[in-house]
Amino acid sequence: MSASDPGPARPDPPTTDHAFLDSLVADSSAGAFVHVDDRFDDRLLYLTRFFGPDRDHAFVYADGTATLCSPTLFDAQARREFAGDEVRVAGETDAGTPEAAAAEVLGDRGVERVLVLEAARHRTVDRLEREGLTVSTVSVDRFDAARRSKAADEIACHRFVQRATRRGMRRAEAVLADATPDGDALLWEGAPLTTERLRREVNAVLASGGIRDAGNTVIGAGPSCADLHFVGEDAIRPDETVLLDVSPRGPHGYYGDFTRTFVPGEVRDWERDAYEAVDAAYGAALDALAGGAGTPGSEVRGAVESTLAEHGFGTGDVEVGMTHGPGHGIGLSLHEAASYDGTLEAGEVVTVEPGVYDPERGGVRLEDVVVVGEDGVERLGDYPRSIRPRPE
């Protein structure tokens, strides 16, 4: 891709149906739901679709009406982005805190009992109580159940970001294929290739493709592949595994997650055995998912573990083998409630990511994102699984 290629258009912002809050509110005998947090809170983002400031602001849901108490200086953006019914600018009132602004909305609606998340800030509960409100809490599990199954507009966001991850991976492959061994080093464009240099290449392609937050590009080289979240700097050496796990945040906050592993140079026995085991486990996981909704996660987990065992690799608390689970739900958070601990449901978006690691030697992981359908799964994008990096 040329840096000037405008690339695919950004998807439209997803909507949020706030009706799921009705039963939460009713079950707690409250009259409203309130959430106060900052732009870094994914649950607030789900409720508002508003990428607000890094200071607290309030969302209020009462009587079927969703209100955003917008901080000052953000009113134009709030009116453009908010997925609810009305925006009140905090500066329009004398309310000094987001909680006081929320209390003002609640006062207008005659509400005296409110529900907040157990993960809400302690001072939010404290301030709401000082405003004369009675506060009860609801578990994040109950709240998060509402966002497990993704709508078409959310899946479009996953599709966009996952496409960008593939373009980044393609760049990484081309760099690895272009690099040449020089003793213990791998030279690229006149200098030793490192995980940091490779990361910059990948992240630049992500940025060119419309990804604003490329902050989660894990790259391991040899032993550091076994360090599951390695984002540091390490020399890339010939004949060792290079593991790239690219999980940027895409438009409207939805994450991608995509892993491939390559060996630049000679493929030795351990690397080949590990790759074949993980590739077989990947296939077994997708076979186990072939029925779609209703598949018990334990079947996927079992398929991965038994396939790895056939190849001589253990799982769990092992020195060499698969030290993590088969995958996780993904959405507005990189790790979401959908899980292989339960049964997969239609609309859930999950990763499939078997891997085996030897902290003395290297690691192999292969990962894709799938959408669970009624009768099967859709893999978001297709990308070869090849241990040898392919030239551009």
Added chain:
Amino acid sequence: MSASDPGPARPDPPTTDHAFLDSLVADSSAGAFVHVDDRFDDRLLYLTRFFGPDRDHAFVYADGTATLCSPTLFDAQARREFAGDEVRVAGETDAGTPEAAAAEVLGDRGVERVLVLEAARHRTVDRLEREGLTVSTVSVDRFDAARRSKAADEIACHRFVQRATRRGMRRAEAVLADATPDGDALLWEGAPLTTERLRREVNAVLASGGIRDAGNTVIGAGPSCADLHFVGEDAIRPDETVLLDVSPRGPHGYYGDFTRTFVPGEVRDWERDAYEAVDAAYGAALDALAGGAGTPGSEVRGAVESTLAEHGFGTGDVEVGMTHGPGHGIGLSLHEAASYDGTLEAGEVVTVEPGVYDPERGGVRLEDVVVVGEDGVERLGDYPRSIRPRPE
């Protein structure tokens, strides 16, 4: 810069001196300080220097010892990154929650009263109390006072990220200078230039320069310049202001913040008047800061406002003029406690960012970051202030 230029090396991770917690703990008659949050919480990051997972984990400070209760699968990274004394892996214990893991550490130290931030999660207070601990809270203002004045290793991080912002801005200028008017549109490489296309160019350069989180590249064009945090898509038109406010997060979490404004094409009267006013206000702000530590923020604010007034622009709740303050503290958070509301102290890092806007027409803002010293301020990097974009 070529995409393959390795660029400057990343700065070393800053350290944290946890001794500031001693007085907070003592003043509350507690025996320890506990903070539980996820990777998106800047105060937890300041305490740990650990870019952990997006699920909660606990920091404990007791008897002068800082402990990180690391989540499972993150132990290798935690031992590499944690800025404190000891890492305990939650999986090594039976503790089911981060709070229970913290309680275990506190039990070992015989502590029964703990201090948490008022901004802590409500369930953290709840769970600690259920572990039999007595919990009191401290204001975030008191906590944040400790991180206002930056050490040399923190300023090195600001310097790195601010250098990257300048390279991104240079790319934006080159694109704008290379674009050609075509009626109401500005054509670049065969297609109409938009804020989104320009943002991708800027963000790709940031990524190439080692910036992983380029998510805050505000670009306004004409009227959308007055929408202070515009990150949407808008056509860039000839003869209108193009405002770029680039505030990515750099290595180890420190932010950059850098704004320039350009007019591609003919510079008309309003744009020239606005630019000259803001440029003069920028100079007046730096003059007011020339004494360094001890400068009352009100003097800077006054210098900006009176200079803009001389040029015919109002400030505050105005339709046309400067609708925001003269700047803000910056650090691990994009907006930090250092402020023009008080007196500037040595080591504080603040933005200087006068601007004027007309929602019908456009907006001009010029922004740099300065470090307050004992006898003056140091501007982090030098970059021309030119209304005409300069070719590459």
